[in-house]
Amino acid sequence: MTQQAFYFDGTRCTGCKTCVFACKDKNDLDVGVAYRKVYEVTGGETSKDDNGCATTSCYSYYTSVACNHCDDPACAKVCPTGAMHKDGDTGLVTVDADKCIGCGYCHMACPYNAPKVDREKGHSVKCDGCADLVAKGEKPSCVMACPARALDFGTADDMAKLGEQADSAPLPEKSYTKPNLYIKPSRDAKPAGDASAKVANPLEVK
Amino acid sequence: MIDTNVSRRTFLKTSGALGALAVAGTDAVTADSLFGAGVTVADAEPEEKIVWNHCAINCPGRCAIKMHVKDDEITRVETYSLDSKDMNDIQPRACLRGRAYRAWVNHPDRINYPMKRVEGTKRGEGKYERISWEEAVDTIAKNHKEVMEKYGPEAIYMNYCTGNYGVTARPWFRFLNSTGGYLPFYGNYSLAQLMWITPYIYGSKVGAGSSLNAANDAKLILMFGTSPVETRQGGAVSHHDYVAMREQTQGKIYVIDPRFNDSLSGHSDEWIPINPGTDAALVSAIAHELIKNDQVDLDFLHTYCVGYDEETLPESARGQNKSYHDYIMGTGYDLVEKTPEWAAPITGISADKIRSLAQEIGTTKPMFVDQGWGPQRRSNGEMTGWAICMLPILTGNIGLPGTSNGLREGSYSVNLTSLPDGKNPVKAKISVFSMVDAIDRGSQMTEKADGVTGVDQLPHDIKFVINYAGNCITNQNSDINWVHDVMSDESKCQFVLGSDILMTDSLKYSDIILPDLFRLEQPSMIGTGGDGAYMLAGSEPYAPKFERKSAYDAAALIAKALGKEQEFTEGKSQEDWLKSCYEQSRAKDPQLPTYEEAMEMGVYTRQNPKGAVVVMDKFREDPVANPLDTPSGKIEIYSEDLANYIATHEFKEDDKVAPIPIYAPEWYGVETKDEKYPLQLSGFHYRGRLHSSWGDVDILKELNPQEAWINPADAEKRGIASGDKVRVENEFGKTELLAKVTPRVIPGTVAMAQGAWHDADMSGDRVDKGGCINTLTTHRPSPFAKGNPQHTNICEVKKA
Secondary structure, eight states: OOOEEEEEETTTOOOOOHHHHHHHHHTTOOTTOOSSEEEEEEESOEEEOTTSOEEEOOEEEEEEEOOOOOSSOHHHHHOSSSOEEEOTTTOOEEEOTTTOOOOOHHHHHOTTOOOEEETTTTEEEOOOTTHHHHHTTOOOHHHHHOTTOOEEEEEHHHHHTTSEESOBTTSOOTTTTOOSEEEEOOTTOOBTTOTTOEESOGGGOO | OOOOOOOHHHHHHHHHHHHHHHHTTOOOHHHHHHHOSOOOHHHHSOOEEEEEEEOOSSSTTOOEEEEEEETTEEEEEEOOOOOOOOTTSOOOOOOTTGGGHHHHHTOTTBOOSOEEEOTTOOTTSOOEEEOOHHHHHHHHHHHHHHHHHHTOGGGEEEOOOOSOOSTTSOHHHHHHHHTTOOBOEESOTTTHHHHHHHHHHHBTTOOSOOOGGGGGGOSEEEEESOOHHHHSOSTTSHHHHHHHHHHHOOSEEEEEOSBOOGGGTTOGGGEEOOOTTOHHHHHHHHHHHHHHTTOSOHHHHHHHEESSSGGGSOGGGTTTTOSHHHHHHTSSTTOOOOOHHHHHHHHTOOHHHHHHHHHHHHHOSSEEEEEOSTTTSSTTHHHHHHHHHHHHHHHTOSSSTTOOOSSOOOOOOOOOOOOOOOOOOOOOBEEGGGHHHHHHHGGGOBHHHHOOBSSSBOSSOOOEEEEESOOTTTTTSSOHHHHHHHHTOTTTOOEEEEEESBOOTGGGGOSEEEEOOOGGGSOEEEEEESSSEEEEEEOOSSSOOTTOOOHHHHHHHHHHHTTOHHHHHTTOOHHHHHHHHHHHHHHHOTTSOOHHHHHHHSEEEEOOTTSSOOTTHHHHHOTTTSOOBSTTSSEESSOHHHHHHHHHSOOOTTOOOOSSOOOOOOTTSTTTOOSSSOEEEEEEOOSSOBTTBTTTOHHHHHHSOOEEEEOHHHHHHTTOOTTOEEEEEETTEEEEEEEEEOTTBOTTEEEEETTOOOOOOTTTTOOBSSOOGGGSOOOOOOTTTOOOOTTOEEEEEEEO
């Protein structure tokens, strides 16, 4: 198996969400469902002194995340039917819609909030790494969409040359699921678990 | 009364999808009975074709739109992307909005038929009924004729609009010239103040700065009130170019902005928070330090500029302490020395911080200074825009590698010839921001007080308005509540023709509405650029649906009814014009591909052979051989022309004006906020909309919520938490939206993305539920340009 992985350049991302909308178009996703999400983490303070002069320790950065097609996928582990599975060739984690019973365990287990149960379709849905495009030798829709070119996709070995295995806030520590997401963090990025690093755009990443 | 947009084709497609479910064992009988049996497998799976076209909204991005089209429906939207590691290749990748085109094109409120306002309803109520094209054309022609006969062409007007760009996208100006002329406007809502003042500084031939990649060679980069990644979001304009530059430059970047904008994300050490509208005070204090520390480039100021000190003032200003030096050092004008201590409480930047910034500016070359159009979209915008240019001027950082001139970044572009407008017999012009005034009291508007040009006074009020692909009657105009009162009074404007793709707030003031096509639903071309140049060309994915027509075809029909078809069309279709305009473009730029090649390629790109645009490089090289187009041929720090203009025009008492770039306190600013309205309020450009375009697309709205940014210090006092619904109000109106409590905005200022769709009961309480900032903006124009000061506001915020 040649494990496939995403790369995310936190120094380039500006939080525009073009990746999200390219994905939504490709997968025909309406309001309520997005396979990729862009988290804003903001911390620090901006305040004024008695003279009305401002000082700031504010920091803020974005992280774009879909499914990380983990080496140790929490979603597949808890799936009672084996619907959620790792592809033997690519390592991409996908849902077999015929087997999925829509129980939602995968949704609850995933620390990245990747799978979601689509009640209309009656099964789990999530990023499949654009497996159809990858099979044709192309890259996922989100990667090719980024105006700032902050995303890439390829073998985990190649992506690991570009960045570190994802271990920065707001993501969980990499040890939980061993994500196939490699990140070049921005100067502002805080380590996973940093208590000050709060998600500042909860409405945009539901 | 508006038809939904589910076409027959969409029904068929749905049928196909349900049919597929039948195979999976679900009950498809209902589906067949609903949608009709007999759809063969071959019909349900028609062939897919790829159709190129381009985005056409008010962003120089105009990115590539690659449509997958099946059975007359767009099934997927891609863009132009290369799988390349080279950050500097040119890829006009569409932004999130471009990728959401399907939801917009198939919006349920799409306009499908001509409509007229229901009799007995008022403008603004938004009640319309379907009519025939014939009735629509007759009504428009009848009103045009009446107004033309009774008042003449000065009473006919085409409102500012930014929803449709392309070589043949603006046929209405040509229509109006073909049928007798119209009252034109000058300026625009983007940069009216800066556009007006720049010719006084650099002459009429300099309109922008260096391209962003010129800053690759800079050691210090100052970005005033700008967020290149937000305002032009595409993959081959400033979004990409800024990210690329930041990665490639060795220069230290500072972003001076009331808001920690998205161009700062991940780079917080670059932020200098500033109170809105006070950039000129900051510049003045920096100038003071540069002068005091002998860090100004005197050789440059004496060789390339006039008005820095007594030595280069024009004769008429000598001996009166009228130089810039006199203003800064307190020996002229207001007699106040512009020390960092003076500027600190105004700007919100401490004197120490100003001194350290001045020290960096005085000792670091090359320096690249860039301003967005936010600082100038204010009541003191002309002065502020000019003042920012003083930093490169004082330090001689102009016309050399790694420098700019303080204006917004320029570009290397493909320039295409557009559909010719024809000749307009009307001499008068009004400021673009004056339309509603000119409807309300046009015949009283003068050259001296109101910025009318070409005549001393307008002969008539405006009586006939075309509003095409624009939302600038209300939504994007200022003081919506006042505009409503003027526009809904039918004794003022006789007739409003609206044409658009969706029912916008502005369109509700139309008497007749015509159903338009998206630009990507018709043959089109456009040229543009950022660091690199590109051209986009494409054709229609399907024939026009319902009774929609292109603006060109609609205008041709009305021209025909007025007996002027030949004058308008010259016997050509829109596509004929596209081809003939393109041939003219190719004659000027022979490198361009043929028309057929361009259409086939979809995207044509060209690298700048010089690498980067360095503005005013020729002038710097030899100012005598290559003078600027100013009276002195030099950069004017004191403008004699402007002094004469000030002496001969009327200003309000609180309009602070001068022939040099002073700090002018604002009417609704940091120094004039009061107990009732203690917060400043500034707009910004949002990622999920372009102005109001895409503003009603649900999938974009969901992930780009309309929020008021408020600092925790201001929010806590008012018991406001993130996610609360708040009401923002001032003397002009009230609007409601969600609070985003964040350290990303300076205390004392609220920031709201402009362009949200106005949603108020205008015959009831008029409280806007859409979070539209123009409920709160003033219609008072800026002193010189008579431009829109839409970021100059004060307000109070309460939990709703």
